Amino acid sequence: MHNRDFYLGAATSALQIEGSLSADGSGKSSWEVFAAKPGNVFNNDTPTFACDHYRRYEADLDLMSELGIEMYRFSTAWPRIFPQGYGAINQKGLDFYARLIEGLLKRGIEPMLTLYHWELPQALQERGGWANRDVAKYFADYAGIMLERFGDRVKYWITHNEPWVTTVLGHLEGVHPPGSKDFSLASQVAHNLLYSHQLVWNRFQELSLPQGQLGIALNLSPIQGGSNQPEDLAAAARYDAFLNRWFLDPILKGTYPEEMCALWREHGVSYPLERMEELQAGTVDFLGINYYTRNLVKGWDGKDDSGDDLLRLAQMPPELAVTEMGWEIYPAGLYELLTRINQENKDLPLFITENGAAFADQVEADGQVKDERRIEYLREHLAQVRKAREEGVKVQGYLAWSLFDNFEWAFGYDKRFGLIYVDYPTQKRIIKKSGYWYREQIRRKNENG
Numbered sequence: 197m198h199n200r201d202f203y204l205g206a207a208t209s210a211l212q213i214e215g216s217l218s219a220d221g222s223g224k225s226s227w228e229v230f231a232a233k234p235g236n237v238f239n240n241d242t243p244t245f246a247c248d249h250y251r252r253y254e255a256d257l258d259l260m261s262e263l264g265i266e267m268y269r270f271s272t273a274w275p276r277i278f279p280q281g282y283g284a285i286n287q288k289g290l291d292f293y294a295r296l297i298e299g300l301l302k303r304g305i306e307p308m309l310t311l312y313h314w315e316l317p318q319a320l321q322e323r324g325g326w327a328n329r330d331v332a333k334y335f336a337d338y339a340g341i342m343l344e345r346f347g348d349r350v351k352y353w354i355t356h357n358e359p360w361v362t363t364v365l366g367h368l369e370g371v372h373p374p375g376s377k378d379f380s381l382a383s384q385v386a387h388n389l390l391y392s393h394q395l396v397w398n399r400f401q402e403l404s405l406p407q408g409q410l411g412i413a414l415n416l417s418p419i420q421g422g423s424n425q426p427e428d429l430a431a432a433a434r435y436d437a438f439l440n441r442w443f444l445d446p447i448l449k450g451t452y453p454e455e456m457c458a459l460w461r462e463h464g465v466s467y468p469l470e471r472m473e474e475l476q477a478g479t480v481d482f483l484g485i486n487y488y489t490r491n492l493v494k495g496w497d498g499k500d501d502s503g504d505d506l507l508r509l510a511q512m513p514p515e516l517a518v519t520e521m522g523w524e525i526y527p528a529g530l531y532e533l534l535t536r537i538n539q540e541n542k543d544l545p546l547f548i549t550e551n552g553a554a555f556a557d558q559v560e561a562d563g564q565v566k567d568e569r570r571i572e573y574l575r576e577h578l579a580q581v582r583k584a585r586e587e588g589v590k591v592q593g594y595l596a597w598s599l600f601d602n603f604e605w606a607f608g609y610d611k612r613f614g615l616i617y618v619d620y621p622t623q624k625r626i627i628k629k630s631g632y633w634y635r636e637q638i639r640r641k642n643e644n645g
């Protein structure tokens with residue numbers, strides 16, 4: 197018996213697992229082009245083969261069944277559907293996702309479909325990417341096709357995965373495509389991403405799918421001062437506006453945080469300020485939260501010129517436990533986030549759309565991957581979710597990141613987040629100890645009702 201008012205599942209994204217990037221008439225994505233340039237990705241790894249999921253999806257679906265996964269969050273690659281970003285539809289691209297969705301439903305696994313997990317058609321990047329407002333309109337057209345085609349079978353939809361990452365890593369830090377470092381451009385991009393979400397929300401309302409639920413997945417973190425000094429606490433409040441509320445506030449309240457507006461005024465950036473009214477409040481049926489760690493922040497003492505007061509992170513105390521990403525393991529942060537969001541938005545349905553950890557997994561002589569630290573990480577985070585639910589927070593699901601080890605963006609294949617180990621040269625999959633542990637959690641949840 198499945199207890200489906202709370203799903204336990206797993207998540208992936210297209211580019212990170214599929215491979216076969218030019219199969220069946222697909223166009224190129226900006227990530228494919230960025231990764232091909234030496235120096236952009238660790239070890240010059242590319243997503244060309246990844247987990248070869250495009251060809252092995254049937255066997256991968258069987259693995260999901262074996263683990264008892266109840267919900268599977270995946271993304272569709274825009275360039276597979278519209279190789280040029282708009283215009284002619286590539287039917288074969290749609291057919292792949294039709295087969296995947298059928299395969300999930302046949303196995304009793306609820307699909308959650310993310311429309312944009314960072315794969316911008318390169319043809320659109322060449323026309324200015326997300327800085328170009330037309331791209332938001334093309335995105336809404338692509339979303340419209342996906343909704344028309346799959347809206348009868350897919351209930352849970354996500355527009356953007358972590359638009360903050362597209363904005364900041366792609367346009368301010370320059371470590372994701374297009375590799376820009378420009379605050380004004382980043383602010384324009386952020387606004388257009390939000391605008392594209394709004395356009396999809398409008399379309400979603402017009403279609404009025406009987407069961408459809410639309411959300412967005414935001415990377416959120418509790419932000420704390422590196423010390424109790426007033427300047428650190430003030431910096432933490434500003435950093436919260438930058439990391440969390442830049443996207444939360446427009447989606448939920450229809451406004452930008454005052455701290456961001458002040459920063460734009462200070463830097464002479466007018467684009468988002470002039471267009472704020474095109475974003476409405478409450479444009480989600482549920483909020484997806486991707487949670488990995490908290491951030492400690494320190495104020496700028498004015499002694500160096502290494503950046504903006506708003507954007508500085510404190511050095512973490514070296515004694516804190518971290519994952520292979522160097523991210524502090526801080527399970528209580530998940531509870532802090534859930535209760536905060538629930539307080540500010542009473543009874544908003546929430547999903548943990550990603551949570552997980554990279555560790556240096558090894559296949560042992562007996563062929564097993566005994567990833568005890570990942571089990572500990574998942575156990576502790578799930579306990580925080582349980583606590584929030586017991587206090588009445590409407591968390592409807594928890595999706596582990598990730599089902600498989602996969603292409604971890606600028607870190608290439610160096611970081612392993614999976615419940616399932618992938619030996620890339622042979623493409624052999626090995627269910628890790630954490631995968632078996634997770635299966636047991638799912639079984640117990642359903643046994644206890």
Ligand code: IFM
Nearest residue numbers: 209212358486550597604
């Ligand atoms: O792998 C990524 C994912 O694509 C988006 N969220 C964070 C994960 C781990 O870095």
